[in-house]
Amino acid sequence: MMRTLPLPGFALLTALFGFGIRWNSHHDPHEVPSPLIDKPAPAFVLPRLDHPGQSLDKTSMLGRPYLVNVFASWCIACGEEHPVLMTAGRKLGIPLIGYNYKDDPSEAKAWLARHGNPYDQVITDRSGRTAIDFGVYGAPESFLVDAGGVIRYKHIGPFTAELIATELAPAIAALRREAP
Amino acid sequence: MTRLLWCLLALFAVSGWASAQAIDPLPFKSRVEEVRFQHLTKQLRCMVCQNESLADSNAELARDLRHAVFALMQVGKSDAQIKHYLTERYSDFVLYDPPFRRGTLLLWLGPILLLLLTAAALIATDRGRIPSRTQARQEEPW
Incomplete structure (x- = not known):
């Protein structure tokens, strides 16, 4: 007993250690799973960037799926993501709603003018109050909302063309199969 | 020397208060x-x-x-x-x-489990040792 215990014990610890390293290299500890998946998207009423007098609310978006993309002109990763939204994002076949997060409206407008505007609508949340309801903690973040107003998928961090092809597009296709 | 000490003390007191207050004061x-x-x-x-x-x-x-x-x-x-x-x-x-819920069971009880397992292993190895010790005593030459 005395002699046989240390070796399996050591092997077990090594295995645990190896697992820890592997796990951390494949999972971003910054990516926290959202508790909002498969729950109704929070109610929002937010002014539009181009017409601040008009606002967009959740009920007016019901009936079709859409993607909410949280971005800001101060957000560097959003700049990385932007070209992907300009190409692959526009081909998704669902409305893209730009969610301008804690940004200065004039800077947001200038940013979109400079890099192009992939969004069908842009809404602004300057105080970030509504973003708390969405559990936003860093831009860019994207929420896929279905026709019933339920959040079905969330991505934290910039989209890449590959991620759109492997995760977002299949999620949208699944929504289409549900409601023909 | 005592004056320096008092200065330091005052500084510490203020810094503690500041870290609680400075970030953003709320009414x-x-x-x-x-x-x-x-x-x-x-x-x-x-x-x-x-x-x-x-x-x-x-x-x-x-x-x-x-x-x-x-x-x-x-x-x-x-x-x-x-x-x-x-x-x-x-x-x-x-x-x-x-x-504390099903998904975090291992997280909360894991350390206790590990402790119990170690204790069990120690007791098992110690049991194996006792006869040899008595044996050794018997074999001890007078």
């Missing part, structure tokens, strides 16, 4: 309310800089969430209700102490 109605706020926000994690609590963090989101916690306190929400408000949006991850 607390009483000292009790402020203590409750500090206690609560120390138990909550800042999602942006995950090793800092809401109370300590300078991140923009942490500031917004502090204000949200403060606003909820003003409308008479309990600590449990405020924590629920945050976990609904940011998952259990915002709590430094994860709740």
Whole structure:
């Protein structure tokens, strides 16, 4: 007993250690799973960037799926993501709603003018109050909302063309199969 | 020398007060309310800089969430209700102490389990040793 215990014990610890390293290299500890998946998207009423007098609310978006993309002109990763939204994002076949997060409206407008505007609508949340309801903690973040107003998928961090092809597009296709 | 000591002491006292106050002063109605706020926000994690609590963090989101916690306190929400408000949006991850439930069973009981296993292993090896010790005593030459 005395002699046989240390070796399996050591092997077990090594295995645990190896697992820890592997796990951390494949999972971003910054990516926290959202508790909002498969729950109704929070109610929002937010002014539009181009017409601040008009606002967009959740009920007016019901009936079709859409993607909410949280971005800001101060957000560097959003700049990385932007070209992907300009190409692959526009081909998704669902409305893209730009969610301008804690940004200065004039800077947001200038940013979109400079890099192009992939969004069908842009809404602004300057105080970030509504973003708390969405559990936003860093831009860019994207929420896929279905026709019933339920959040079905969330991505934290910039989209890449590959991620759109492997995760977002299949999620949208699944929504289409549900409601023909 | 004593003067230097007094200066240092005063500095320490002020720095403690400053770290509790400086981040952003909120209009607390009483000292009790402020203590409750500090206690609560120390138990909550800042999602942006995950090793800092809401109370300590300078991140923009942490500031917004502090204000949200403060606003909820003003409308008479309990600590449990405020924590629920945050976990609904940011998952259990915002709590430094994860709740005790099936998914966190191993996390909470793992150390105890490991302790028991080690104790069992030690007892087992010790049992094996006792006869040899008595044997050794018997074999001891006079």
